[in-house]
């Protein structure tokens with residue numbers, strides 16, 4: 001049986017980042033990935049905070065090189081549209097220190113780029129390999145039952161296991177760690193379009209979030225790419241979609257009901273089939289256990305509205321890796337205090353903002369005409385991914401501050 005210091009399940013952003021960091025620390029690390037890259041993934045708008053983790057893992061130069069050759073769309077903020085009211089947050093004007101710009105990426109190319117760059121740092125990746133089971137041997141090492149797409153079944157062992165399997169959620173399923181998310185079951189219908197947008201108010205350097213004309217809990221993303229195409233998606237509670245209709249009709253029906261967006265997309269043509277994802281929000285009892293930790297979406301996934309998924313995935317990798325190194329060196333890190341608690345702090349900041357988005361409180365703030373510039377910079381920092389910066393009052397006391405701010409915004413109207 002082959003043995004490794006660490007095995008990582010999944011070569012998405014969390015797996016590649018953790019793998020590169022561990023390989024740079026001289027560890028023998030294997031990543032097992034079920035699919036063959038490039039492969040489609042949703043999650044195309046990054047946040048500036050994630051650039052810090054890509055830099056720490058040595059993956060940023062490859063990304064910048066690709067972006068410079070027109071591969072990725074520069075991103076410096078988020079724009080919002082509700083009826084005919086438009087507003088935007090510039091991430092370079094933010095409260096927290098750190099990068100203020102990032103990219104919008106087609107994930108097939110982006111994930112392959114990161115995985116290849118991680119391999120250059122010394123990570124071994126095996127594609128077409130699925131993890132089916134986990135057990136422990138007499139030395140308390142993790143043993144994984146593997147099958148590959150050539151029909152081979154075999155076992156691998158490791159001193160530590162990182163589950164970065166995303167929506168595959170390998171360990172949560174095998175170890176019965178799953179608990180229901182606090183959020184209702186929502187659905188997303190999405191595709192890539194040739195957008196044909198000529199409206200000069202559309203800023204290709206920003207994601208555009210549009211609120212549905214009739215339902216404040218239904219919203220659209222429009223994520224421009226560098227080649228003149230866009231990712232378009234609609235998100236809402238499952239009941240807002242007609243189960244009998246094809247995904248494409250569900251998407252375009254909602255677009256047509258939202259005149260400002262329909263006008264923006266008047267010349268758009270679909271580049272691929274509309275896909276549907278339902279019930280993607282997920283949670284777990286614990287993010288760690290005997291010789292393992294969960295990274296990124298394999299742990300918790302909240303909601304797509306603030307594009308926080310990849311940033312949380314990369315932050316989880318960067319938080320876990322130093323603890324894995326200490327555990328490999330014979331220490332016993334306190335995973336609850338040093339991993340779960342600090343990681344969940346930022347996730348909880350986003351959770352409060354997501355809840356307030358759907359119940360309308362945060363929309364009242366975003367679409368207020370009287371936002372003061374200091375507060376705007378604090379909100380901008382969170383939207384840029386800096387949801388762990390407790391110097392920001394909206395991180396330190398999210399719920400209370402947000403409620404007070406909303407009252408102030410409503411009074412000012």
Ligand code: FAD
Nearest residue numbers: 010012013014034043045131165166168296297304309310
């Ligand atoms: P993934 O990127 O999902 O990678 C996991 C990998 O594990 C996959 O390659 C998979 O093939 C592999 N795998 C799975 N099972 C196994 C197995 N048994 N054995 C081996 N390998 C396995 N995030 C953003 O940051 N910005 C956005 O704009 C955004 N939009 C979103 C829109 C929607 C509708 C949804 C649902 C999510 C969105 N997200 C967004 C979230 C984003 O998709 C994820 O948070 C992000 O991809 C998580 O990265 P990861 O590395 O944890 O997992």
